[in-house]
Amino acid sequence: MEQKNNTLLIYTLLYFAFLYVPVLFLPLFSFNDGNYMSFPLTGFTTEHYEEMWSKSNLHNALWASIKVGVVASIVSTTIALFAAKAFARYKFRGQNISYGAIMMPFLIPEIILAVSLLIIWLALGFKLGLVPVTLGHILFCTPFAMLILIARIEGFDFSLEEASRDLGENAWGTFFRVSLPLYLPGIIASLLLSFIISFDEFVLAFFLTGSDATLPMYMWAQMRFVQKLPHVLALGAVIIVFTTLIVLLAFWLRNLGQGKKKAEFGINIHE
Amino acid sequence: MNSSFIQINEISKHFGSVRAVDNVSFQIHEGEFFSLLGPSGCGKTTLLRLLAGFEYPTTGNLLLDGIDITSLPPDKRPTNMVFQNYAIFPHINVEKNIQFGLRKLGLSKEQIEKRVKDVLSLVKLEGYEERFSSQLSGGQRQRVALARALVRQPKVLLLDEPLGALDKKLRDEMQLELRSLQKEIGITFVFVTHDQQEAISMSDRVAVMSEGKIQQLSAPNELYKNPQNIFVSDFIGETNFLKASTKTQDGEYINVSIENLGEFKIKNNLNISENSFDVVCSIRPEAMKIDTVKSDWDICLEGKIRQTSYLGEMTKFYVETKELEKIITVSSQHFDNQSFKNNDCFISISLEDISLLDKK
Numbered sequence: 001m002e003q004k005n006n007t008l009l010i011y012t013l014l015y016f017a018f019l020y021v022p023v024l025f026l027p028l029f030s031f032n033d034g035n036y037m038s039f040p041l042t043g044f045t046t047e048h049y050e051e052m053w054s055k056s057n058l059h060n061a062l063w064a065s066i067k068v069g070v071v072a073s074i075v076s077t078t079i080a081l082f083a084a085k086a087f088a089r090y091k092f093r094g095q096n097i098s099y100g101a102i103m104m105p106f107l108i109p110e111i112i113l114a115v116s117l118l119i120i121w122l123a124l125g126f127k128l129g130l131v132p133v134t135l136g137h138i139l140f141c142t143p144f145a146m147l148i149l150i151a152r153i154e155g156f157d158f159s160l161e162e163a164s165r166d167l168g169e170n171a172w173g174t175f176f177r178v179s180l181p182l183y184l185p186g187i188i189a190s191l192l193l194s195f196i197i198s199f200d201e202f203v204l205a206f207f208l209t210g211s212d213a214t215l216p217m218y219m220w221a222q223m224r225f226v227q228k229l230p231h232v233l234a235l236g237a238v239i240i241v242f243t244t245l246i247v248l249l250a251f252w253l254r255n256l257g258q259g260k261k262k263a264e265f266g267i268n269i270h271e
Numbered sequence: 272m273n274s275s276f277i278q279i280n281e282i283s284k285h286f287g288s289v290r291a292v293d294n295v296s297f298q299i300h301e302g303e304f305f306s307l308l309g310p311s312g313c314g315k316t317t318l319l320r321l322l323a324g325f326e327y328p329t330t331g332n333l334l335l336d337g338i339d340i341t342s343l344p345p346d347k348r349p350t351n352m353v354f355q356n357y358a359i360f361p362h363i364n365v366e367k368n369i370q371f372g373l374r375k376l377g378l379s380k381e382q383i384e385k386r387v388k389d390v391l392s393l394v395k396l397e398g399y400e401e402r403f404s405s406q407l408s409g410g411q412r413q414r415v416a417l418a419r420a421l422v423r424q425p426k427v428l429l430l431d432e433p434l435g436a437l438d439k440k441l442r443d444e445m446q447l448e449l450r451s452l453q454k455e456i457g458i459t460f461v462f463v464t465h466d467q468q469e470a471i472s473m474s475d476r477v478a479v480m481s482e483g484k485i486q487q488l489s490a491p492n493e494l495y496k497n498p499q500n501i502f503v504s505d506f507i508g509e510t511n512f513l514k515a516s517t518k519t520q521d522g523e524y525i526n527v528s529i530e531n532l533g534e535f536k537i538k539n540n541l542n543i544s545e546n547s548f549d550v551v552c553s554i555r556p557e558a559m560k561i562d563t564v565k566s567d568w569d570i571c572l573e574g575k576i577r578q579t580s581y582l583g584e585m586t587k588f589y590v591e592t593k594e595l596e597k598i599i600t601v602s603s604q605h606f607d608n609q610s611f612k613n614n615d616c617f618i619s620i621s622l623e624d625i626s627l628l629d630k631k
Contacts, residue, residue: 160358160360166351168375182362
């Protein structure tokens, strides 16, 4: 038994090392006083971080990413909320097919999604820019938002909504006074994760941005110049920290109150 | 008192090919404690949900106090419901739960406060205003659900198996309490349950349902003493069925031939005609006498006890007789399983305890 546990421990450690050691090189070299990602380190500097304050291109790209991310996360979470409610609450004809259809962008290679959006967008005679990127991100984020919200809404006691109707509230009143507050942790988790997915997304942005770069596009452009590499590393390190914090927050919110809820309510059985 | 306060007119509810409620018509009186009783899947909950407005009937219409409510949504009906799992809003406290339904009634702040205070004292929950659902016991949640519905002063209170989740002792207590509460406030209660003892002990009238239809609608004692068919007789309490066929009619009596026992004059409680062959006789376990010696009752059978179960206040005997095909069940307060030598016994039946049932 002891032997087996050790093997598993070693496996686990290797697994995490494989996942995270490469990522840790980013912050490491971002503090290195040199242009190349190689050992030995030549000296400690925060110059690459300081540089970020002065780059207006970077600021524009950051602002573009935030705009796209905010709109995409709100729209995809809204769409996903309606869909998740329908899937969790009702049984209807074509349920599996429509579920599959919404999840499809998950499975289609992103580049194909990007190319087809590009073709349609140009064929319709529109200009490339942040609008098509946002639309692409909505499409791409919705399945993620759906997964989070379905997990939250499944097991929801729908007799609470019936109770609200019974107590004189109409459908809107019920939504705002009962459903929304109870779904809220899931909705916030979905907003945060959708935002992060949009914020980090590269392929769709690459095809659809035109001249307004998003942050990943900006980084990609910088990478072509060797002397800009440390700057990209510093930016990458900041993004990793920021992303990790948001994802942790999202998961914490998603699970908030859920263990308690399951113990508290039985499943509502109608004859 | 309005005896057609709720009118259920030819109501059917189909879910796909399933007829959950199948062309049901009856009336509920104003101020009565009315129970819908039946096994799971009999359509009682669907009928209650039709009254609440959570479902709409496939055909038929519903009138409440003379107003057609068939197509009104739940929030427009003067009914309130106590849910099976209570459905207490978990994100707000007891006081807010109870106030929830008062928002749209146009009451002043003082009126709202008074109503909440009154209803809390009615259900004996003073001091629990700040608690959340997770901090309450099953019985307390039930009281909150009751208070939340009653505070709106509905014309009808609908209760969907509200005692099902409670343990036996608490359930017995709540039965008494619900009954006296209903008497006190005088609101019409429509109570759904699968527990026949519960329905019988609490209700003014009971509708026994099976397969979407009303099998019998009568007062509890009638239901027990005078069941109309096999289903009701079997569902309400325990009974023994004896194969029978009708012979000649003689005033309010009918001559019935009971399997291997001969011909007997039995009171025609159902107005069965002499050429109706679809009848059975039913006799309750406690209506028979079991003894070690023969008696001079109308029917006395010699039998052997095959099994006994001791129930505290009485003992149940499962007795095999030469004459009857099935083992019959007899209950007695006076004997236990020690009393009979070699399990030999005599079972005595009085004719007036035999009732005739329609086989359908």
